Amino acid sequence: MDKKRRQFLKIAGLSTIAGLGAPAALNMLLKGEPSPVSFASSGGGAGASQGAAPTGVRLGMVVDQRVFDANKGLAEKCITACHTTHNVPDFGNPKDEIKWIFQVPYEKAFPGKSHNLRNEKLHDSRFLVFCNHCDNPPCVRACPTKATFKRKDGIVAMDYHRCIGCRFCMAACPYGMRSFNWRDPRPFINKETFNKEFPTRMRGVVEKCNFCVERVAKGLQPACVEECGGTGAMVFGDLNDPHSEIRKVLAENFTIQRKPSLGTLPSLFYIV
């Protein structure tokens, strides 16, 4: 044993470095990419709007604000149709309010857009807003119980049985399209007009627009779209089908989306 203490320490140090570093280096070489994935890169970013799912059905909607501006009262009729169809309660109190679809002014709907010296008609326009059914939905990522999930056809749906009322999804949704049942909603549902084929919700769950998934399954249009009838104020269809009506409308008109820079890839388009 003629090894000196100094030599031993050198070898021990080198083998420690090799042992720790080699697997990481090998991983990088094999995968051909730096391993730590940043949180932002999975969320998209400015360039993500090209990343929408190109195959399969992806349901979306176009809201034509020109038609809503021309037909006063049409938007309110859409709201009533939706809220009656889905037994949405009316608490008569903005703090507890449950909203699946509602109206907001331009600057609330499109806060990222320029407001200075904007077109005059936008001052009075009230935009219908509802769940964007994002292709990259932050609410789904935030939900700890998978109560909210994205279906294959692009609808971001909810299973109220699994909702534990943590409201992470409400914090995650950048559009504020989710409402929480602070109180038992049943006494506040109109007993004359409620829909006998759709359940109510209970206290302590979050709810939002479901793109009328139960009507779409029967081959019907969503309740709000049906209410618009032949006016063309709302167009519903498959964004991935190049021959669908919605694609025709999108091709012919300039449309904007809500907060596109967040990379959530909304399925709602607005013709201003």
Added chain:
Amino acid sequence: MYDAKYIIPGLIVFVALMTFPIWKNMGNAGPVPKPEKPVGVTKCIDSVKYMRTSHMKVLDDWRDEVLREGDRVPIEVNGVKYDKSLMNGCLKCHADKKKFCDECHVYTSVKPYCWDCHFVPKETF
């Protein structure tokens, strides 16, 4: 032991009183529930035995299939199609919740939370 002549009879009376409900109902399971079957329909979507033990599993499976997988193909029995739904399926035939669902649920002391959200379409909530 001091005062054994009081304590021991006292204990016997106490134990007898406390266990009274047990030996009073011994060998007697109480009135057996008789859920009312729907009139005019003879066949459910599965055997009576299976439905009795596993209807809650059926409902859970339906929920996941309908909501998550979008599979709403109705169940067909003797040419009649039933929606995979509590309100729009089961309760179409079993229209009286009190005489059907509650009959056994009360007997077995289970409190399913179905009715927090769902309701009997023919009644109101």
